[in-house]
Amino acid sequence: MASKLARREAGIGYLLLAPSLFGILAFLVLPILVVIWLSLNSWDLLSPARYVGLDNFAHVFADRAFLRSLGVTLLFVLLVIPVQTALGLFAATLLSRGLPGSAFLRVIYVIPWICAPLALGVVWKWIFAPTGGALNAVLGANTAWLSDPVLALPAVAAVSIWSQVGYVTLFFMAGLAAVPDQLLDAARIDGANAWQTFWQVKLPLLRPTMFFVLVTGVISSFQAFDTIYALTPNGGPQGSTDVIATRIYAEAFQTFNLGRASVMALVLFAVLVLVTLAQQFYFRKRITYDLS
Amino acid sequence: MTFPEPSGPGLPEPGGLVPVSTGPGAAGPGPVAPPPAVGSAPAPGTTSGSTTTAARTPSSGRSARLLLNVLTYAILAGGLVLTLAPFVLSVMTAFKSPGQFASQPALTVPAPATIENFLQLFSGDRNFWAPIVVTAQVVLVAVVGQLGFSVLAAYAFARIQFPLRDALFWVYLATMMVPQVVTIIPLYTLFSQLGLRNTFWALVLPFVFGSPYAIFLLREYFRSIPEDLISAARLDGAGTLRILFSIVLPLSRPILATLTIITVVSHWNNFLWPLIITSGRTWQTVTVATAGLQSQYNGNWTLVMAATTIAMAPLLVLFAIFQRNIISSIAITGFK
Numbered sequence: 363m364a365s366k367l368a369r370r371e372a373g374i375g376y377l378l379l380a381p382s383l384f385g386i387l388a389f390l391v392l393p394i395l396v397v398i399w400l401s402l403n404s405w406d407l408l409s410p411a412r413y414v415g416l417d418n419f420a421h422v423f424a425d426r427a428f429l430r431s432l433g434v435t436l437l438f439v440l441l442v443i444p445v446q447t448a449l450g451l452f453a454a455t456l457l458s459r460g461l462p463g464s465a466f467l468r469v470i471y472v473i474p475w476i477c478a479p480l481a482l483g484v485v486w487k488w489i490f491a492p493t494g495g496a497l498n499a500v501l502g503a504n505t506a507w508l509s510d511p512v513l514a515l516p517a518v519a520a521v522s523i524w525s526q527v528g529y530v531t532l533f534f535m536a537g538l539a540a541v542p543d544q545l546l547d548a549a550r551i552d553g554a555n556a557w558q559t560f561w562q563v564k565l566p567l568l569r570p571t572m573f574f575v576l577v578t579g580v581i582s583s584f585q586a587f588d589t590i591y592a593l594t595p596n597g598g599p600q601g602s603t604d605v606i607a608t609r610i611y612a613e614a615f616q617t618f619n620l621g622r623a624s625v626m627a628l629v630l631f632a633v634l635v636l637v638t639l640a641q642q643f644y645f646r647k648r649i650t651y652d653l654s
Numbered sequence: 655m656t657f658p659e660p661s662g663p664g665l666p667e668p669g670g671l672v673p674v675s676t677g678p679g680a681a682g683p684g685p686v687a688p689p690p691a692v693g694s695a696p697a698p699g700t701t702s703g704s705t706t707t708a709a710r711t712p713s714s715g716r717s718a719r720l721l722l723n724v725l726t727y728a729i730l731a732g733g734l735v736l737t738l739a740p741f742v743l744s745v746m747t748a749f750k751s752p753g754q755f756a757s758q759p760a761l762t763v764p765a766p767a768t769i770e771n772f773l774q775l776f777s778g779d780r781n782f783w784a785p786i787v788v789t790a791q792v793v794l795v796a797v798v799g800q801l802g803f804s805v806l807a808a809y810a811f812a813r814i815q816f817p818l819r820d821a822l823f824w825v826y827l828a829t830m831m832v833p834q835v836v837t838i839i840p841l842y843t844l845f846s847q848l849g850l851r852n853t854f855w856a857l858v859l860p861f862v863f864g865s866p867y868a869i870f871l872l873r874e875y876f877r878s879i880p881e882d883l884i885s886a887a888r889l890d891g892a893g894t895l896r897i898l899f900s901i902v903l904p905l906s907r908p909i910l911a912t913l914t915i916i917t918v919v920s921h922w923n924n925f926l927w928p929l930i931i932t933s934g935r936t937w938q939t940v941t942v943a944t945a946g947l948q949s950q951y952n953g954n955w956t957l958v959m960a961a962t963t964i965a966m967a968p969l970l971v972l973f974a975i976f977q978r979n980i981i982s983s984i985a986i987t988g989f990k
Contacts, residue, residue: 375816382807385863390829396840456726478923480941481965484948485744488955496743499760588925627836
């Protein structure tokens with residue numbers, strides 16, 4: 363009797379699970395197996411796939427365009443993450459002073475983050491346009507921001523920062539709001555000034571927020587595609603904005619080297635796993651403060 | 655993007671007791687500031703920490719605070735302008751005629767404003783209605799299917815006993831770690847082999863069966879609903895689906911609202927998958943159509959800005975109405 367009931371319940375469980383299980387197996391698990399298979403084959407979708415062993419790997423690691431895209435991506439992340447994190451923390455500190463209008467401003471700052479990155483990229487492409495663009499009109503210049511191999515990547519990074527600062531600010535505000543008042547009072551009584559309080563009381567307590575903001579920021583910056591694709595198609599001037607994601611796109615869907623593109627995708631995956639583990643390790647090692 | 659990224663370790667736990675050590679000044683009195691000249695304010699940020707009574711005269715404290723407030727507002731207002739300027743300027747450009755755009759500086763208000771660009775966008779072969787309709791359909795199917803199937807799966811994981819339940823849940827969790835860029839090439843080959851490239855099915859199938867991320871959040875929420883409520887209903891003879899629909903779901907409105915917003919935003923904005931799996935105009939989404947317009951009419955910025963205005967307007971309206979929910983949704987889920 364009891365086992366019949368249990369079997370019935372299990373049946374209902376599997377029934378409820380069936381659609382999502384199919385979706386996950388077909389569109390997430392199976393693709394991982396396929397991407398590994400693809401990485402060992404040469405295939406352009408037209409002629410039959412051909413097993414080539416590790417040739418794709420050898421080719422990709424000797425591919426100058428791919429190696430350059432690794433460097434470009436790293437530079438992009440190094441431009442975006444520190445600036446975006448510092449600006450977000452700074453804005454959150456100012457907003458947390460609780461002046462009238464702070465709640466309103468917090469909402470405004472998030473607006474770019476809700477919009478399609480592709481559309482924002484197109485808007486900024488106009489702003490950066492050498493003639494008729496808003497930035498040159500403001501500066502009274504006629505700089506070709508996006509076709510200069512030196513300026514293009516910082517310009518692209520600036521757009522990325524602009525669209526994400528508000529989002530980062532939200533998390534730092536939540537973190538700052540969670541700092542207990544009695545600690546701030548204690549610091550004040552001990553004679554700490556605002557500067558000291560920030561660095562020695564608030565910042566250490568923001569460690570979990572910092573971890574979250576850095577991990578999610580780094581992971582998404584390593585995969586950035588939409589905005590960069592809109593601003594600088596085809597990898598930008600001399601490939602100066604050709605990040606890994608745009609490189610994979612070109613290799614897979616413009617030259618249809620699906621095998622080699624799959625290798626690149628696997629490399630990106632490996633890099634992301636390593637970065638996440640490294641950040642995990644760094645933040646675990648440092649002292650954490652336990653509420654007790 | 656489409657399956658939202660994992661939320662990572664989540665929001666910080668509130669507080670944490672810190673061994674208070676406020677630096678060199680902690681043990682004794684802090685560095686003694688020279689008494690300020692009459693009327694001059696101490697540098698912002700140093701007043702509260704100064705231990706000299708001289709620096710704490712009410713008037714200088716107040717003027718320092720005032721100065722600090724003015725500075726804060728100045729910086730925050732700068733942020734406001736920088737945040738909004740691209741939107742305001744692009745919308746202004748969308749309402750200019752090409753002639754006005756060519757003859758006037760980029761920062762001038764269109765006079766007279768014209769809707770010529772929008773008319774052009776919706777007329778003739780550009781027909782921007784089609785991508786709006788396609789995207790709206792994708793969003794609708796995604797909200798109904800993805801949320802519906804996610805609710806069923808989350809309820810099974812949260813409240814029903816069956817063999818391999820925990821193992822399967824781990825598989826679901828693990829798939830959240832896989833970035834889209836890894837699955838997009840195999841998905842493309844899969845859909846090509848099935849002959850589904852450039853169809854409506856291709857746009858929605860990978861997402862419609864549920865999202866591991868939504869399932870994860872819903873499961874957490876369902877588990878927080880008191881067991882007593884559910885066992886009472888079961889004693890009254892309610893079946894699993896009845897319990898789900900008349901007890902669990904009504905109690906889960908906040909998380910359902912959050913997930914609806916996330917789903918709408920991520921599918922309206924989705925770009926890479928529709929870009930790859932569609933070709934031609936029939937199944938273009940708004941983002942793909944905007945990108946296509948930009949490369950086709952390169953330099954015709956008034957028309958292109960009309961397109962970006964339309965691509966962003968629905969979510970901006972949604973944001974204006976639901977900003978409170980959206981802000982708290984981000985805080986809850988870290989959605990992306």
